[in-house]
Amino acid sequence: MSNPEEYDVVVLGSGASGKLIAWTLASKGKRAAVVERRYVGGSCPNIACLPSKNVIQSAKVASYFRRGAEFGIDAGGWKVDMGVVRDRKRAMVDGLIAMHLEKYKASGAELVMGQGRFVAPKTIEVDLADGGTRTLRGAIVVINTGTRARIDRTPGLxxxxxxxxxxxxxxxxxxxxxxxxxxxxxxxxxxxxxxxxxxxxxxxxxxxxxxxxxxxxxxxxxxxxxxxxxxxxxxxxxxxxxxxxxxxxxxxxxxxxxxxxxxxxxxxxxxxGRTPNTDGVGLEHAGVEVDGRGFVKVDERLRTTAAGVWAAGDCAGSPQFTHIAEDDFRVVLSDLAGGSRTTTGRQVPYCLFTDPELARIGLSETEAKAKGIAYRLAKIPMTAVLRTWTLSEPRGFLKALVEPDGDRILGFTAFGAEAGELMAVVQVAMIAGLPYTALRDAILTHPTIAEGLGPLFAAVPAGA
CATH class of the missing domain: 3.50.50.60 (FAD/NAD(P)-binding domain)
Structure with missing residues (x-):
């Protein structure tokens, strides 16, 4: 092993958690390096969250053309050009990569492109993308290698x-x-x-x-x-x-x-399903253990089994969302500063970007029943939200779980137009500890999707 270059922090993988840790610490004067095999910024801006939503938006536009007559528009002769759909997505990705590179430059964090693997505790050897090798050792190391699509062992698959x-x-x-x-x-x-x-x-x-x-x-x-x-x-x-x-x-x-x-x-x-990118990166040389599914073993502060090494994001078994990976960054940063933030009991917002969307926060009915938690249920169809009539999108419903003998909101699910944006309103109310009556009695703009929160929470049954 060549003489390692010494850093305050070395991050393996440039996803949401890792890049934020490196940028933040580098901007405070720490010597920080991020080792990335292929995708600058990780999967979200390159191949996952944002690219998929870009393509989904193109598909939504196509659906409007197909429904043109419903809206009084003659859309005859139109066609989908998948090459242009792809190029629109690629142009967005190029812009996002450029933005990431600028953030590396502005923060002072070093981006090292190549295949990295542990060769000793807190020491990573990198086969550089442009040839040669480097060995980096960090006083602090963060594993942020993400996951990939799982291909099951079905014969012939x-x-x-x-x-x-x-x-x-x-x-x-x-x-x-x-x-x-x-x-x-x-x-x-x-x-x-x-x-x-x-x-x-x-x-x-x-x-x-x-x-x-x-x-x-x-x-x-x-x-x-x-x-x-x-x-x-x-x-x-x-x-x-x-x-x-x-x-x-x-x-x-x-x-x-x-x-x-x-x-x-x-x-x-x-x-x-997904499988963690923890194979082939030499975790055994770093004293970092994985569980039976290959995810890095971590505690509530995202510390691994090796001293001075953290893991964050999908590879650590966190819920597989970029917004959770960003919170993992906050957990690690807090731990480094002697703070108390942990992953225990944190809110996990879910959003499925079909059209219409599905979004939920807090307890679902299934979870509440499995845990034996009593609740009052309010539920209304999306047709009760008058904004949906103007959009010609009546599908779906809103529902909320409220504690049986109090006013605390336990959970919220929206399946309908703009569900993801609507969920955030309820999430903030839950974070603030507001009673459901605050949303029930609020003056909400007409006609908006958020206005539907009024009739939804007005439908909460009387308490015990």
Missing amino acids: AEARPLTHVEALELDVAPDHLLVLGGGYVGLELAQAFRRFGSRVTIVERNGALAHREDPDVSDGLRQLCEDEGIEVCTRAKITRVEGTSGASVKMHATRDGSEIVVEGTHLLAAS
Whole structure:
């Protein structure tokens, strides 16, 4: 091992947590380096959150053209150009990368492009992208390597070379028939988008419902959304083997309710889960342990089993959202400063960017029942929110859980137009400890989606 270069902090992986730690400490005069294998800024600005929402927005515009007559617009002769859809996404990514590079420059943090691996405690050797090697040792080290799409060991699946979200967002032609393996968040978002681009789409899900961890009324609503859009859904399907090659012809053999079925398409998208990027980075040389699924073992302050080493973001088993990774940054920064912030009991906002959106915060009904927590339930259809009438988007509902003998909001779910923005209003009220009556009695602008919070919380049953 060559003589290591000494740093105050070395971060392996440039995702949300890692880059924020490096930028913050470097701006305070610390010598900080971030080692990144490929994607400047991590997956969110390059291949995941923002690129997918960019493509989803293009698909939403396409849906408006398809519905043109409904809005009094003659949209005859239009077509989707997937090459332009892809190029619009690429242009956004280029801009985001440029923004990241400017932040590295402004903060003084060093970005080291190459494949990094631990070769000793708190010591990382980097095979540089432009050739050669460097060895960096940090007084503090943060592991921020993220996750990747999981390809299950189903016979023939890997050989079929399925798309993941990465390749799907680079397509310049809409598939004739896209098979989506997995009915979770990624599968649902991309299934709807490609259906709106003109593909025939079939979702194949092994569980009994789409987004099966959500409340039954949410899963039912998502299935109805798929039916509305002409997306075929096959639940309770256990894939036994896969034949063919994605992009040409592919067959998925499965068992369903005791019978064998075959689902055929031209392209296959694997969207059935994530696996941590912790293999091949030498964690065993650093004294860093992983759990049975490969996620780095951490405590409530995101400390690993090795002194002076933290892990943050998806690879640490945190909920797989950029906004949670950003909070992981706050937890690590607090710990470095002797603070008390931890991951215990923090709010985790969920948002599914289908159209309409699904968003929730706090307890769901399923979670409340599993934990034996009593609640009062208020629920209204989105048609009770008059703004939806102007948008021609009546689908969905709002619901809230309120404690049975008090006024505290326990949870909130919105399945409808602008659900993600609406959830934030309730989340802030929950953070502030406001009673549900504060939203019930607030003067909210008409006509807005947020106005629906009034009738929703007016529907809370009387307490015990």
